[in-house]
Amino acid sequence: MSASRENGRLWNWPVGVAVSALLVLCAALGSVTVGGAARPDGDGGVGASALGVGPRTQGGGGAAQATAIWEFWVTTAAHLAGAAGTNWRTDLEVHNWGGTQVSFTVELLKRDQANTSPQSRTYSLGPGQAVRYNDLVSSMFSFSGAAAIKVSSTYDSLIVTSRTFNDQPGGTYGQFVRGRPLAEAVGPGEQGRVIHLTHNRSTTSGYRTNLLFVNATTASMQLNIDLYTAAGAYLGRLQRTLSGYEYKQIDKAFEGVTGSDVADGYAVFSSPTSGAYFFAGASVIDNRTGDAVFVPHEKVLGGTPPPPTPSPTATTPPSGxxxxxxxxxxxxxxxxxxxxxxxxxxxxxxxxxxxxxxxxxxxxxxxxxxxxxxxxxxxxxxxxxxxxxxxxxxxxxxxxxxxxxxxxxxxxxxxxxxxxxxxxxGGSTPTPTATSTPPPTPGTGSLAFRLTWNGTNDLDLYVKEPNGTTIYYSNKGPTSTGGRLDVDCNAGCDPARMCSSPIENVFWPTGGAPTGTYEFWVDWYKTCSGPTPTNFTLTVYVNGAVAQTYTGSLNGVDSQHYTYTLGGGGGGGGTNLTMVTPSGWSGCVVCNYREVNPPVYEFLSIYYTTHVYWAVQNTGSSAITGPVKFGFFRDGTQFFTINYPNSSGWPVGGVLGFHYALDTGSYISAGTHTFMVKADVDNAYAETNESDNTCSTTKEWTTIVFSPPDEVGGTLPLSDETEDLPMVRPEELLVVDQGELPRPPKV
Structure with a gap:
């Protein structure tokens, strides 16, 4: 057993307690010299841990080296679209208040699954420094959905905070969620009470309460949630089983126990499972604005859930x-x-x-x-x-x-x-007896977004216009630009609105769609009778012709978000990005172990930066004014995405050369690999030829330590053959996705 003191109380914890589906920052021993900001050191995980520390080092202002892993749990984080047009994102901040550089690990605990081997990232942070990770669920882990975060370190000098917010065109509405130490988890014989809760069944007024909780151990556990009014009237019990490190959320939780509004209520969390530890809380959301407030659990020691309010004693048989x-x-x-x-x-x-x-x-x-x-x-x-x-x-x-x-x-x-x-x-799921009817004929006009799917579940299409207006079932339009939702199948699982081939369609009349970038996605509104998961297709039409098609599958959560740029951004069908080989280059993609121009092939090693060069021409008939994303692929698997802002525009016929310095050891292992670059990797533009925007090279990355010439790390003069080619430097490219490939071991 190890122990620590908090607020005058001695907390005892068994060695081996671990934390659930939250983002966890775990610091590993050792330090890496960093100039100012935290940088990734590699992927890693935290095994069995003991909460508590040995004697702190007094004096010197440094962080006390712990005898165990210090864990901080962020009970909720997200990168997803929610109800009523909300768009949830999470920023994470870590501060090292000590005088010694520390390492820490961040783990992603995904919703509705066991997370005993979660994705993780390890970073270093200098003394007195803080670092913020914006939209970390997506930017750090390339994940779309809800999760918890666990942060761990072998030093106790970290402060962890987060902000989960609704990102809207007119601004953000956010809730603060503190990284809580494991000592604050609810354990055996204890309760976690969450108060200040409100729920209204209306979707356009009042508030809704979503309950959030995460298993802080690797073992399965049973969780009981008893709900009460503020007057102590018992409403009912919800029960959930959590796998190891599993994070769960119950949306509109009070609707599971009562058909009435709850003006003021509270929840009591407890577990009958021996050795169970968990974190809990609630998000109370304004139905009008999407503004959310986070309410964490307050631990009550040695308590048991209060008995339910007894039903009245029968005096006369009920009538009716x-x-x-x-x-x-x-x-x-x-x-x-x-x-x-x-x-x-x-x-x-x-x-x-x-x-x-x-x-x-x-x-x-x-x-x-x-x-x-x-x-x-x-x-x-x-x-x-x-x-x-x-x-x-x-x-x-x-x-x-x-x-x-x-x-x-x-x-x-x-x-x-x-x-x-x-x-x-056991057996196959029965199908509804309701009569399905063909859907109405959807409009096409100058621009249309069309969702089709199989089965009887209720899926919803959301389309956000360039001006920020979102069109969906609760805002069908016409909007100020003329956009409208004209077909809405399977709405509310109503048999009268079931369609044999379900469709949702948003379109603009001919000549009415504004130019710019549209964001669109699919929301799982309600489970009717299956199938689960449900496959869907999203099709973009421009002037009646198919411009882009996306497919996916949903299982109770929202889809990823897609974008499409119309008109001046290049979405009108006249855009085409083609990989080309400039004169003097050895190929349309060249990988060098040093920064050198022209970028002829040189030997590669996992111990040196891989300088990636590629060239692209706009061979279409329309200029490109929006950003362009490029994807890096290793042996057919995408592991990296970077964004070219294209702030100056890309004219018809224009050729651009690109240079990016890739951290080789983080993504490439020793051996022979096929390295590919793909332009417009997110299909933001409807190109006239979708087959000429990739280029590959097959090379060997060795473990050799070279004896480089003096100019390594510098830039050689451009040759006459390439001096007129505009080059986009590494500092002009923004990393937007670091992939999920495990970092290869150093040989």
Whole structure:
């Protein structure tokens, strides 16, 4: 056991406790001389750790070398699109307050999966310095989605903070999330309480509460979440199972236990699993603006969740008629009619509904509902029946729901008024009984973005115009530019709006689409009855012709974001980027171990920078005024992306030479490799010829240490053959993606 003191209390921790799906900064022993800013040292991981430190080194102002790994947990981070047009990003900041240079490791703990071998990056930071990683989920790990972050170090002189914000054209709205030490995790016999919560069922007013939590150990654990009103009235329990280092999020959590708004409430997190440690919190989001506030858990020692508020003792039998319960994979939210009803369902469902009518009651009658699986409670809550007659439904969720017998029990005045059961078994997922109709004919005009997919799930298309206006189901238009959403299939899983071949379409009338860069993406709005995952195709049309096509697959989260540039940016179909070989060059891509012009091939070694040179000509009929991205590929796999801002424009016929100094040891291992450069790697431009924007060279990278000539590191004069070629220098190229390839070992 190791121990540390915090706020006057002695915390004891067993050696071997590790942290879950958060971004973790872990510092390794040793230091690297860095001039001012943190730099990557390589990929790495942290094994078993013990929380706590030995005696601090007194004097000298230096960081005390720890006898164990110091961990800091950032409970939520993201690079994704959310509900109501929100666009979430996370910046991470690390400060070394000590007097000694330290190393630390950042780990990405992805949502809804075990993360016992997470992606990681290791950096060094000088004494008294701070470093900020903007949009680190994407820029550091090339990931799109939600995650937690873990930061670890063998020195205790780090401060870790983060900001997760909604990035909008008019500005940002953000929430501060502190990197919490492992000593603040909720452990055995403890509770994590999260207060100041609000939830409104409206999507255009009030607030919504999303609950966030991460397993801080490598072992699986059970998590109980009990929800209450501010007055202490028990609403119900949510339960989740977390794999090692798994991060999860429950959106609109109060809707899982009540059908009413919650003006003020709180959550109690606890675990019955021996040896479990976790972090929890909530994000309370303004439905009008997308502004979010993060509420971390406060640890209560030795407590247990308070008992549920008892149902009233039955004094008279409840009046009225209730039931029967019909189980289904969906429900028509307008009529209450079940979608795909039955008593036996194939494994693969992520939501099961219990639907039941009532009549002849006093309006606002209170009732209690409880779900059971194989006789064990899996959740429940309290609600009211607002009218004398109507239809109610409850549901239970899973990823997917396990096989078993499911029972729903409804009580009024503490007496059972109706109950029913069904089964989930092996086999293929049943399909809805609702009649599907062909979708309306989508508009095309001068520009159109069209989403097509298979099955009955509700996917939504979002398109952000160059002026920042986003078109989607809640803002269909026409906008000020004429853009509008004209087809919206499978909306809300409503059988009346199901389409046999689902489409969503956003278009502008002929001559109406403004020039500039459009951002577009797909949102998984609701699971109806499958299939999961759902495959989709995104097609961009310009004047009725296909300009670009993208394909993907979704499983309950948003797609990556795509961009398309129309008109002056080169998206109108007259653009073409072609890799060329200038006179005096040995190829259209040349790799040198030293900076030299003209860039003829020289020997390469993993111990020296690889200077990459390539040349590109705009052979199209339109000038390019927007940025251009280039991808680096090693043996067919992309590992690096850089951005050329193109601030001066790229005229028709213009040839540009590019030079980038690549950190060889981070991306290239010893041996023979095919190195390829691809222009317009993100397909931002609809080129007239998509097959001539790549060029490759096959070379050997050795482990030889050369005896270079004096001019190594300098630049030789350009020859007469290439002196007129405009060269884009390394400092003009911006790294936007560092890939996920593991760093090769030094030989």
């Amino acid at each position: 008629s209730y039931g029967p319960i019909t189980f289904a994979t969906g429900v028509n939210s307008s009529t209450g009619a079940p979608i795909n009803p039955g008593t036996s369902f194939a494994y693969g469902l992520t939501r099961l509904y219990g639907i039941w009518p009532w009549s002849g009651i006093t309006p606002n009658t209170a009732f209690r509902y409880d779900w059971y699986r194989n006789g064990t409670s899996i959740g429940g809550g309290n609600s009211t029946l607002p009218y004398a007659s109507g239809v109610a439904w409850q549901w239970t969720d899973g990823s997917p729901l396990p096989v078993g017998t499911y029972q729903l029990v409804i009580k009024v005045n503490n007496a059972v008024v109706v109950q029913g059961q069904c089964q989930i078994v």
